[in-house]
Amino acid sequence: MLNSSLRQLGSVLRAKKISSVELTQMYLDRIATLNSELNAYITVNPEASLAQAREADAVLAQGKGQALTGIPIAQKDIFCAKGWRTTCGSKMLHNFVSPYDAHVISQFNNTGAVNLGKTNMDEFAMGSSNETSHYGAVKNPWDTARVPGGSSGGSAAAVAARLCAAATGTDTGGSIRQPAALCGISGLKPTYGVVSRYGMIAFASSLDQAGPMARSAEDLALLLNTMAGFDERDSTSLQCEPEDYARDLDKPLNGLRIGLPREFFAEGLSSDVGLAVGTAIAEYKKLGASVVDISLPNSRLSIPVYYVLAPAEASSNLSRFDGVRYGYRAPEYTDLADMYEKSRAQGFGAEVKRRIMIGTYVLSHGYYDAYYLQAQKIRRLIAQDFVEAFKQCDIIMGPTSPTTAFNLGEKGDDPVQMYLSDIYTIAVNLAGLPGMSIPAGFGANNMPVGLQIIGTYFAEAQMLNVAHQYQLATDWHSRAPQNIKL
Amino acid sequence: MLHKTIVRAPEWEIVIGLEVHTQLSTSSKIFSGASTAFGAEPNTQADAVSIALPGVLPVLNKGAVERAIKFGLAVGAHIAPHSVFARKNYFYPDLPKGYQISQFDLPVVGKGQITIQIPSTDSEQGYEKVVRITRAHLEEDAGKSLHEDFHGMTGIDLNRAGTPLLEIVSEPDMRSAAEAVAYAKTLHSLVRWIGICDGNMQEGSFRCDANVSVRRPGTPLGTRREIKNLNSFKFMQQAIDYEVQWQIETLENGGTIQQATVLFDPDKGETRMMRTKEEAHDYRYFPDPDLLPLEIPPQLIEEMRELLPELPDAMRARFIKECGLSAYDAAVLTSDWNTANYFECVAKYSLKDGESLDNADFKLCANWVINEVAAKMNQEGLASWRFGVSDNTLGRILQRIREGIINAKTAKDLFMEFWDIARNSGYQQFGGSPRLVDQLIDERGLTQVSDSGAIEALVDEIIAANADKVAEYRSGKDKLFGFFVGLAMKASKGKANPVQMNDILKHKLGG
Numbered sequence: 001m002l003n004s005s006l007r008q009l010g011s012v013l014r015a016k017k018i019s020s021v022e023l024t025q026m027y028l029d030r031i032a033t034l035n036s037e038l039n040a041y042i043t044v045n046p047e048a049s050l051a052q053a054r055e056a057d058a059v060l061a062q063g064k065g066q067a068l069t070g071i072p073i074a075q076k077d078i079f080c081a082k083g084w085r086t087t088c089g090s091k092m093l094h095n096f097v098s099p100y101d102a103h104v105i106s107q108f109n110n111t112g113a114v115n116l117g118k119t120n121m122d123e124f125a126m127g128s129s130n131e132t133s134h135y136g137a138v139k140n141p142w143d144t145a146r147v148p149g150g151s152s153g154g155s156a157a158a159v160a161a162r163l164c165a166a167a168t169g170t171d172t173g174g175s176i177r178q179p180a181a182l183c184g185i186s187g188l189k190p191t192y193g194v195v196s197r198y199g200m201i202a203f204a205s206s207l208d209q210a211g212p213m214a215r216s217a218e219d220l221a222l223l224l225n226t227m228a229g230f231d232e233r234d235s236t237s238l239q240c241e242p243e244d245y246a247r248d249l250d251k252p253l254n255g256l257r258i259g260l261p262r263e264f265f266a267e268g269l270s271s272d273v274g275l276a277v278g279t280a281i282a283e284y285k286k287l288g289a290s291v292v293d294i295s296l297p298n299s300r301l302s303i304p305v306y307y308v309l310a311p312a313e314a315s316s317n318l319s320r321f322d323g324v325r326y327g328y329r330a331p332e333y334t335d336l337a338d339m340y341e342k343s344r345a346q347g348f349g350a351e352v353k354r355r356i357m358i359g360t361y362v363l364s365h366g367y368y369d370a371y372y373l374q375a376q377k378i379r380r381l382i383a384q385d386f387v388e389a390f391k392q393c394d395i396i397m398g399p400t401s402p403t404t405a406f407n408l409g410e411k412g413d414d415p416v417q418m419y420l421s422d423i424y425t426i427a428v429n430l431a432g433l434p435g436m437s438i439p440a441g442f443g444a445n446n447m448p449v450g451l452q453i454i455g456t457y458f459a460e461a462q463m464l465n466v467a468h469q470y471q472l473a474t475d476w477h478s479r480a481p482q483n484i485k486l
Numbered sequence: 487m488l489h490k491t492i493v494r495a496p497e498w499e500i501v502i503g504l505e506v507h508t509q510l511s512t513s514s515k516i517f518s519g520a521s522t523a524f525g526a527e528p529n530t531q532a533d534a535v536s537i538a539l540p541g542v543l544p545v546l547n548k549g550a551v552e553r554a555i556k557f558g559l560a561v562g563a564h565i566a567p568h569s570v571f572a573r574k575n576y577f578y579p580d581l582p583k584g585y586q587i588s589q590f591d592l593p594v595v596g597k598g599q600i601t602i603q604i605p606s607t608d609s610e611q612g613y614e615k616v617v618r619i620t621r622a623h624l625e626e627d628a629g630k631s632l633h634e635d636f637h638g639m640t641g642i643d644l645n646r647a648g649t650p651l652l653e654i655v656s657e658p659d660m661r662s663a664a665e666a667v668a669y670a671k672t673l674h675s676l677v678r679w680i681g682i683c684d685g686n687m688q689e690g691s692f693r694c695d696a697n698v699s700v701r702r703p704g705t706p707l708g709t710r711r712e713i714k715n716l717n718s719f720k721f722m723q724q725a726i727d728y729e730v731q732w733q734i735e736t737l738e739n740g741g742t743i744q745q746a747t748v749l750f751d752p753d754k755g756e757t758r759m760m761r762t763k764e765e766a767h768d769y770r771y772f773p774d775p776d777l778l779p780l781e782i783p784p785q786l787i788e789e790m791r792e793l794l795p796e797l798p799d800a801m802r803a804r805f806i807k808e809c810g811l812s813a814y815d816a817a818v819l820t821s822d823w824n825t826a827n828y829f830e831c832v833a834k835y836s837l838k839d840g841e842s843l844d845n846a847d848f849k850l851c852a853n854w855v856i857n858e859v860a861a862k863m864n865q866e867g868l869a870s871w872r873f874g875v876s877d878n879t880l881g882r883i884l885q886r887i888r889e890g891i892i893n894a895k896t897a898k899d900l901f902m903e904f905w906d907i908a909r910n911s912g913y914q915q916f917g918g919s920p921r922l923v924d925q926l927i928d929e930r931g932l933t934q935v936s937d938s939g940a941i942e943a944l945v946d947e948i949i950a951a952n953a954d955k956v957a958e959y960r961s962g963k964d965k966l967f968g969f970f971v972g973l974a975m976k977a978s979k980g981k982a983n984p985v986q987m988n989d990i991l992k993h994k995l996g997g
Contacts (some may be wrong), residue, residue, distance in 0.1 A: 080541045091538065100534055102541055142885050200540040234543050273579035313775055316573050319584020320538045324642065336640075340577055363770035365573070372772060 001026070002162040003478065006071060009165055013060055013070040020053040020060065020070030023165075027072045031117065031163050034484065037144060040158040042135045043079045043085045044117035046318035052114045059112050068220050069112030076155050077117045077118035079210075080199040081105045082182055085113070088201045089123040089133040089151075092321045092328045092347035096412075100319050102199020103231045104168060104210050111226050116164050120154030123349045124318065125175055125203040127151050128421040129411065132351040139409055140183060141481040142447055146405040149179030149421075155213045161484045166214040166223055170200060172202050172207045173306050174400075174425025177437035180213055181400035181450020184439045186467065186477060187213040191457050193238035193434035195224075196231030202317040204310035205236075207429040208421045217438060217467035221246035224460060237410040240458070248465040254288035257465065259393030261296045264424050264436035270403045272443030277399045277458055280440040280451045280470070284397075287469055292393045296385040301378050301428040308362050308375035308429075314352075317358025321347065354415065383431035390456045395466055399424055400450035424452055434460050438467045439476040494821035498734050499703045500708075502666045502696055502726060503620075503658035506673055507651045508554045508683040509627065516626050516650035517544030517587065519704050520637040524689045528632070532644035536629075538582035542574055543776050546571075549973040550650035550781065553682035554594045554624050556650060560680050560797055561619050564597030565787050571624075571777045575770040579642050580629035588653075591772040593623035594780060595652075601799055602672045603817050604664055606677045617669050618657040624780075625651050646690075652682070658697065658707065663726035667719050669695055679798055679823040687717050694722060700737065708733070709743040713750055713757055725750035729757050734966075801826055809833075818856050824870040828877050829855045835881020847888055854884060858898070862905055874908035874917050875901060882920035891936045892927060895980050900926060936983040938990065943975050945987075959995055970995065 001009075001018070012018050021306040028046050035041050049072065056070035080086045080098035082105075087093045101109065108115065130138040130153030138153040140146040141161040148157040152169030156179035159167050169176040171189035180187030188211045202208060212223030224245045231237045244377065249360040258281065281291060323329035323343030330342030348356070362371035389396060401421055411418040428435035433454055440451035451470075455463040471477045515522055518535035535542045558565045564923035571669075598619040606612035608926060627649040632641035654673065660666040674692055677683040685692050694716040699708035713729055716722040733743055745763040750756075773779075796804075798820045803815035820826045833851045834843060862874060883900055886892045892900075902917030911917075927933060948970060949956055959966040970991055975982055 080539070086540070088540065096540065098539070098541075100539070129709070159553075198543055199539075201540040233545060235545055236775075312772060316575050316585050316770070316772070319575060319577065320582060322577060322579075322584060324579045325537055325582060326539070338581065360770065363772055365768045368770075368772070380646075 003182070003215075003480070005066065005216060006166060006214065010065070010069070011070050013056075013314065014063075014065045016060065020056040020072075021050060023070065024049050024053040024072045024116065026114055029165055034161060034163060034240060038139045038141060038152045038157050038161055038163070039136050040138055040161065040163055041074070041117045042087055042120050042133075042154070043342040045084060048083060049114055049116055050217070054116060056112045066111050068108070068226055070114065070118035071165050073108055073116040074116050074119045074155055074158045074221075075105065076152055076168050076170060077121055078170050078201050079105050079168065080201070081115060081118070084117065084118060086201070087135070088125070089121040089135065090321075090348065091134040092354070094134070094328060096327050098199075100199065102194035103233065103310050104227055105199065106403070107203045108224050110462075119152070119158055122151035122153070122175075123352050124201070125151040125170060125172055125208075126314070126351050126355055128174070128178055128418050129406070129408075130154065130179070131408065131412060132349055135351060140405045140407070140447075141484050142184060143405065143445065144483075145407055146447065147182065147402070147408055147410075149182035149405065151153045151175040152178070152213060153179045153183075156180055156185055156187070157200055159183070159185045159213050160213060160481060164482065166219055167217070168170050168210060168227070168359075169213045169222075170203075170208055170210045171425075171429065171435075172203050172209075172310060173429050174422035176211050176213060177425050177435055177450065177452060178422060180437040180472075181452075182405040182448065184448030184450075184476070184479060184481075185213060185215055185438070186215075186217055186220055186436065186438045187211065188224060188436040188460065188463070189428065189434060190224065190228065190460055191238075191434045192429075193236050193458070194240070194434075194458070195227045196234040196237045198231055198233040200239075201315075203312040205317060206313060207306075207310060215435075216471055217464045218246065218249060218471075220436070220467075221249060221461075221464045223465075231424070241462065245461050245464055249468040250459045251324050251451070251465050251469075252288060253284065253466065256283055256284070256289040256395065256469075257292050257393040258289050259292045259294035259389050260394040261294050261299065261389070262394060262399055262400035263296050263299050268402050268420070268423065269399060270443070273399050273401070273403060273449050276441040276443055276449035277397075277451055281397060283470060283473060287473060294389045294392055294396070295380075296389060296427065298378065298381045299384050299427045302382060302430060303423060305375045305382065305430060306422075307358065307419060307428045308371045309379065311355040311359030312363050312372055315356045315363065318348075318352070318356055323347070335434035339357060350367070351415070379430045382427050386427075386431045386433060386456070393458070395463065396454040398452050400452040401425070404445070404447035404449060428454055433457060434463060436467060438462055438470065439479070441476050497702065498700045500661055500663075500730050501658045501699045501701060501707060502663070503710075504656045504660070504666060504669060504699070505695040506654045506656075506670065507627075507695075508654060508673075508677050509695045510550050510650040510652055510682055511684050512547055512549040512553070512650055514547060514549075515648035516547050516550045516624065517648055520648065522649050524686075525719055526645055528641065528643035532629075534646065536582065536644045536647045538584075542589060544774075546777060546780070547650060550624055550652075551594070551782070552786070552790055554622065554652050555782065555787055556680050556682055556794055557622055557654070557677065558595035559787070559791050559794055560676060561595075561598030561600050563619060563622070564596035565782060566592060566594050566596060566621070567595040567782050567784075568592065569623075569780045569782075571774045571780065572771045573739075573774045576767045578628070578631075579640060580631045580644070580647065582629065582644060582647055583783035586626060586628065587774055587777070588625035589623035590778075593621045594782070595619075595622035597621070600669070600672055600676065602665070602668045603747075604668045607664070615665060615668075617659045617661075617665075620655040620657050622652050622654040625653060627651050637716065658699075663723050663730070666696060666726055667723050670722060671719060675798065675822050680794060690717065693717055696722065696726055696729075698726055698733070699743070700730060700733045701991065709745050711745065711757075712747045714747055714760065716750060721750055722753050725757055726750070728755060732757065775815065782909070797822065798823075805848075809846075809852075811848060811852050815852045815856060818860070820851060822870045825855065825860065828873060831877035832881045832884065835878045836884035836888060838885060849883070850884060850888070854880065858901060866909070866983065868913065872913050874905040874913060876916040876919070878920050878924060879904060879916065879918045882923045890936060890983065891934065892932055893981065893984055895975075896927075896932045896934065900932075929935060931982060934981045934983045935978050936986055938986060941974075941978070941982055941987055941990050942994070944982070945974060945990050948973050948977065949994060956995065967991070967995070
């Protein structure tokens with residue numbers, strides 16, 4: 001049951017071989033046993049989850065079950081869910097119980113999926129190791145001395161450890177793909193605007209995008225079918241026709257042209273990751289694909305551009321956390337300014353404060369043109385690189401992360417080293433393109449390696465096809481961490 | 487020691503520019519569906535977006551954009567096909583997001599202009615002036631901080647947070663408080679005229695900030711101080727007068743003006759410092775990534791142009807040119823749309839059967855609307871649309887005058903009687919009706935006596951009964967003529983055709 005695909009789970013639920021309540025209880029029991037070690041969840045609410053499961057069972061009993069009806073899904077704690085504590089990994093929201101549902105949450109609710117719990121994450125999604133969470137670091141199920149990646153590390157660890165059937169994540173600079181790679185699961189960041197941001201707590205609005213995290217590309221397609229769609233409450237939501245993202249899964253890959261950006265296979269890439277990715281590319285050749293050498297010359301500027309634009313937007317987005325209306329307020333203060341200062345000084349962690357300060361600085365009078373405007377210009381050049389590249393190839397591949405999972409605490413003192421962990425993923429967000437990561441073997445210390453697949457705008461169905469064909473030919477994605485009991 | 491009254495100092499030139507915040511009359515907020523109605527219990531109109539819950543997003547209200555376009559067209563401004571919403575970042579408890587969504591370097595309305603009429607005073611002739619509009623941009627209002635009733639704490643009411651505003655910025659074209667007030671009044675009239683703002687100043691729907699500086703004529707602009715939140719024309723006049731005097735005295739005493747923001751205290755009649763330029767915020771404007779750039783297609787501009795009523799300037803010119811009204815009457819009638827429309831309807835309803843509008847007695851209608859109707863509304867403190875007597879009723883009364891059926895005195899008696907009916911209903915209904923006009927004329931026999939035989943008989947009786955006065959009149963005491971008019975009118979029970987009666991009296995008394 002724990003290794004079943006979402007399609008299989010849906011079938012057994014609709015055939016009433018198992019009830020949603022039984023399935024949900026099974027996962028809740030696993031969480032009760034294993035979460036203390038992995039810390040993948042911030043909040044579980046068995047009562048609420050089981051109530052949803054009972055409703056799903058009633059729908060299933062009427063024979064009205066849909067693809068995900070009754071299936072327990074873990075939700076990243078960045079999505080507001082009505083009646084659920086929603087912390088965004090921060091002390092600032094330690095007591096915030098959302099009075100409303102995010103679009104993603106209501107999409108899952110409408111299809112009858114069960115909210116299994118809220119997963120741990122880097123505070124306000126700022127981090128690449130899940131160590132910035134106020135609720136403690138998440139441990140990598142493959143080696144609990146190592147990080148799961150971030151910011152959607154709780155979701156990645158929960159999927160890898162079979163603490164949920166699937167999960168959601170968000171990706172601003174790699175926060176779905178990098179933890180997916182480090183935990184050996186599959187994750188997809190859709191084209192910017194495909195999934196509504198309504199109710200998803202904003203980090204950097206022009207980069208944030210929600211997406212599914214699961215054990216296979218096939219599962220991702222089913223999840224994305226539920227998550228995607230136009231939402232008038234998000235002005236940046238794209239008005240596209242609904243599509244079935246699973247429609248092309250079975251297409252053969254004959255003639256597929258894979259672009260390999262030479263910048264992604266250069267200095268900084270660790271050899272074990274390079275080897276595993278190379279082996280995966282070789283597998284694709286066997287499946288009928290060809291390889292094209294491409295260049296993304298401006299991608300080397302991704303990290304500096306990102307660390308101007310994302311903090312700029314974040315510094316403004318996080319201004320609402322002021323202790324006035326909800327969330328953390330310092331217990332003692334002398335006046336209004338003191339209340340703001342103490343509440344924010346005590347409520348935010350170090351990485352969040354660092355980015356608020358960077359963002360405030362780059363937007364300030366006299367620096368705006370040199371930093372923010374300049375970064376916006378380079379952002380367009382980075383996007384243009386991809387447009388050029390896609391004239392030569394159908395899909396781009398490379399490593400998701402330069403290394404496998406590093407040790408907890410290893411990069412804690414060096415933010416720049418931490419930021420470099422996202423060197424291959426950030427350009428995709430800056431360009432607004434869809435990107436995904438799928439398991440592609442193991443590197444040193446038997447830690448998982450992720451293969452990144454980047455498509456052109458709205459190429460999600462094609463990317464899922466490309467990933468699915470690889471997963472039919474290999475079994476990396478169905479490996480489970482040995483030290484986690486099944 | 488400062489003087490309360492302004493002393494004209496010709497060696498100083500006063501320079502004033504205005505920033506006016508007009509609340510747009512949409513029923514929901516600019517970025518959410520919450521109601522904008524005034525006066526609700528605190529925070530009952532604060533939805534998730536107004537409170538700025540985590541994760542909520544703004545969605546632009548098209549009604550606000552349409553109103554901004556209408557304003558731009560009304561001042562002959564360029565409507566930007568592409569404008570951008572920006573975040574203005576600062577912390578304040580009634581600013582829930584920690585930033586205000588506004589427009590910065592790309593506003594929706596560009597350069598325009600309006601013509602203002604500065605009224606005559608005891609010492610100066612009235613004149614006309616063109617004031618240039620720099621720009622107008624859309625933004626959201628903040629909530630309100632309530633400092634009373636909370637025992638040393640501050641209450642926050644977010645009902646107003648997110649109410650749409652159009653901030654209208656003028657060039658520093660005004661040269662006196664009187665010009666600034668005339669500009670503000672013209673703008674106030676215009677935004678109500680085109681139906682984008684209710685203009686209610688008590689409720690904060692129309693709020694002015696005045697940038698004031700003084701300089702020696704011919705020299706560069708002086709340093710300005712900004713007087714914030716002037717919510718009445720009277721306070722605007724007082725505040726600017728005080729500020730100008732203060733700046734002139736400061737400079738003449740060898741001081742310098744620091745750029746600053748000041749508040750006007752109406753109780754003391756003084757401006758006082760709020761913050762200096764050094765204390766000003768760095769708002770860290772940047773384009774709001776939650777909102778797409780505002781693209782306005784040409785069709786929408788044309789749609790709005792079609793919806794615009796005839797503008798006050800054009801209507802005033804037409805009243806002068808085509809209706810033959812004086813500039814003063816035309817200006818009074820076009821001070822707001824309701825009055826102007828009422829006047830036009832009255833003129834239409836005053837026509838005799840089959841008569842064309844060209845032959846209307848516009849002067850008669852204008853006199854009635856200004857001297858009777860407007861005076862009455864002023865006296866009763868009524869809003870400009872609360873007419874006690876409807877346009878068709880007054881039109882019928884005037885029609886009967888023009889037809890010679892009733893005289894002016896009867897007309898006025900009827901009008902007053904009708905108005906009282908309306909007042910007694912609390913102005914919930916009009917007094918009288920066209921039918922009632924004719925019914926009362928008929929029932930009460932109010933038809934004026936134009937039968938010269940009847941009037942002559944009546945005059946003969948009066949002459950016979952007042953031989954002594956007649957003799958006095960004939961010996962040169964002309965003033966007695968009025969005495970005879972009074973007697974004759976009384977004898978006719980007020981119904982005599984006054985022109986005819988005058989002629990007959992003159993003739994017979996002349997003997």
